[in-house]
Amino acid sequence: MTDVYLVGIDMIRFGRFPEKTVPQLAAEAALMALDDAGLTIADMQALYCGNLYEANAMVGQRMLRMIGMTGIPVTNVANACATGATAFREAWTAIRAGVHDVVLAVGAEQMGKGMLSGGGAPAAFNPEGAIGSTSPPSMFALVGLEHQRLYGTTFEQFAKVSVKNHHHSTMNPKAMYQVETPLEQVMGAEMIAYPNTKLMCSVNVDGSAAAVLASEAAAKRLGLMDRAIKVRASVMTSDPFDPRDLAATDFNMVTRLAADRAYEAAGLGPDDIDLIELHDCFATAELVHYENLGLCAPGESGRMIDAGETTLGGRIPVNMSGGLLSKGHPLGATGIANIYEIATHLRGQAGARQVEGARIGLTHVCGGAQDMGSCCAIHILEKV
Amino acid sequence: MKVPFVMAVVDLDDGATLRGTLADIVPDPAAIRFDMPVRLTFRDSGQLDAAGQPYLSYIFVPDEEAA
Numbered sequence: 001m002t003d004v005y006l007v008g009i010d011m012i013r014f015g016r017f018p019e020k021t022v023p024q025l026a027a028e029a030a031l032m033a034l035d036d037a038g039l040t041i042a043d044m045q046a047l048y049c050g051n052l053y054e055a056n057a058m059v060g061q062r063m064l065r066m067i068g069m070t071g072i073p074v075t076n077v078a079n080a081c082a083t084g085a086t087a088f089r090e091a092w093t094a095i096r097a098g099v100h101d102v103v104l105a106v107g108a109e110q111m112g113k114g115m116l117s118g119g120g121a122p123a124a125f126n127p128e129g130a131i132g133s134t135s136p137p138s139m140f141a142l143v144g145l146e147h148q149r150l151y152g153t154t155f156e157q158f159a160k161v162s163v164k165n166h167h168h169s170t171m172n173p174k175a176m177y178q179v180e181t182p183l184e185q186v187m188g189a190e191m192i193a194y195p196n197t198k199l200m201c202s203v204n205v206d207g208s209a210a211a212v213l214a215s216e217a218a219a220k221r222l223g224l225m226d227r228a229i230k231v232r233a234s235v236m237t238s239d240p241f242d243p244r245d246l247a248a249t250d251f252n253m254v255t256r257l258a259a260d261r262a263y264e265a266a267g268l269g270p271d272d273i274d275l276i277e278l279h280d281c282f283a284t285a286e287l288v289h290y291e292n293l294g295l296c297a298p299g300e301s302g303r304m305i306d307a308g309e310t311t312l313g314g315r316i317p318v319n320m321s322g323g324l325l326s327k328g329h330p331l332g333a334t335g336i337a338n339i340y341e342i343a344t345h346l347r348g349q350a351g352a353r354q355v356e357g358a359r360i361g362l363t364h365v366c367g368g369a370q371d372m373g374s375c376c377a378i379h380i381l382e383k384v
Numbered sequence: 385m386k387v388p389f390v391m392a393v394v395d396l397d398d399g400a401t402l403r404g405t406l407a408d409i410v411p412d413p414a415a416i417r418f419d420m421p422v423r424l425t426f427r428d429s430g431q432l433d434a435a436g437q438p439y440l441s442y443i444f445v446p447d448e449e450a451a
Contacts, residue, residue, distance in 0.1 A: 125439045129385030130429045132403040138391055149418040191388075194413050247393045247403040370403075 004095045005219045005228035006381065008037025008212035011337045013174045014205045014328035017110070022054050023062035025208040026108035029333070030067055033104070033210035037224060041068035044212070045100040050077045050087035050107035051332040059108065078332075081281060081367025082236065083107060084209065085335025085377035091213045092234045101215035102222070107337070108208035109330035116204070133193075134370035137201060137282065141193035142248050144284025148195070151299035153287060155195040159186040160305045161283040162200045162325050168312060169322020171353035176205045176328035200283035205328030209336035225384070229343050232360070233265035233380040239373050249368045251285065254376040255292035258364075262378040263294070268360065270294035273380070275345055275355045276316065277338035278364040280323040285366070290318070293364060312353060320345065320353050331367075338363040339379060346383040359383055392444050394422055408445045421450035 010032035017025065026049060034040055041064070049060030055078035064074065079086040084107025091105040116136055128134065147153045163183050169175035181199050189197035219228050237258040239250045263269055270293060278293065280286040290301040295316055304310060310318035321327045321341040324334065342361035344350045360382045368374025392406040406422060409415060422444040429441040 124433060125429070125431055126385070129387070129389050130405060130431070130441045132391035132405050142391070142393060244393070244401045247401040
């Protein structure tokens with residue numbers, strides 16, 4: 001099977017664009033990624049288009065109406081917070097399998113402000129509040145509190161994640177926000193679901209990102225090897241059975257399973273990774289994922305954030321983009337936008353936030369819904 | 385729905401795990417302990433169906449005796 005290379009990638013600045021349609025957002029990022037590769041839509045042999053909230057409305061085809069109806073196969077993808085990463089992985093799979101050798105992957109989302117509702121149809125009886133909660137903040141409150149129960153991790157340690165990621169985003173012109181949020185401000189913000197305050201919840205924004213993938217032969221044929229980034233691993237998992245899954249959706253096992261498989265596929269370990277973009281949908285999630293990704297031993301993530309090991313200049317910088325907490329989290333775009341961030345560092349083009357000498361990076365997304373299931377996707381990327 | 389409310393994940397004595405709302409407790413992290421004993425009861429949820437009948441729901445309350 002051929003190796004797969006990332007040869008073009010870009011994202012729009014995340015923000016709020018109510019005047020645009022989802023296909024318009026998708027088209028903007030697609031054209032930017034094609035420009036980055038020096039290719040056109042006519043060079044693309046297939047399109048994988050990730051979007052969640054218009055999953056039944058042919059976003060990929062509507063995008064092609066704007067940038068070129070070339071008759072290629074379009075697959076519209078929806079997979080919770082892993083939607084964009086799933087589109088990227090489907091493109092990778094198609095090339096790996098030898099079906100196509102130059103493929104476009106796009107992720108786009110338009111979000112309202114405020115809290116996301118859970119999936120599914122409303123019942124006559126509304127269980128929200130009466131039987132706990134199925135809301136995303138409640139899911140990730142549980143994630144944090146279980147860590148606190150096991151290891152004594154503190155509200156302050158979780159809050160430090162938000163301070164760090166907001167700090168990183170002050171150096172990212174494509175982030176929704178570029179403002180410092182001191183610890184007192186984070187901890188004093190409105191409590192959403194303990195221990196996550198409003199500043200410890202990801203920002204709902206509109207956004208899009210796109211990537212062009214190619215086989216090794218195609219990258220050479222098109223003269224793109226000098227800018228190519230090798231996809232060392234592309235792994236996706238769904239939640240393995242756990243007796244507690246019916247009460248509290250699993251985000252830990254699903255990530256550990258994906259991490260094990262990704263490191264094995266890449267022939268690498270956590271110590272070989274220079275920087276990481278992981279799924280900080282809530283501040284509590286970031287700390288548990290340090291452990292799930294093997295960056296430290298179980299129970300050590302609180303110490304890691306205290307020691308600044310994941311800040312720019314630290315042992316393993318995490319979420320240099322500002323993460324979902326400050327860059328923003330347009331669901332369908334997130335899993336390609338985090339690959340953009342890693343690629344930008346591997347190319348040495350990240351400006352003030354550049355991780356010096358970055359050669360190998362890892363992206364992680366993990367999503368799910370209470371009583372439904374979860375998904376995780378991990379990509380390991382290397383500048384060749 | 386009234387906020388704040390307290391959500392609890394409860395390991396039952398028989399082995400299953402159930403998510404629910406914990407009532408009769410101050411909704412303050414300082415007042416709630418991990419692994420505190422609770423018991424399950426049924427109460428009027430405050431919601432009505434189309435015919436005006438109340439929905440009953442299970443709810444957790446602190447178990448004073450076990451504590």
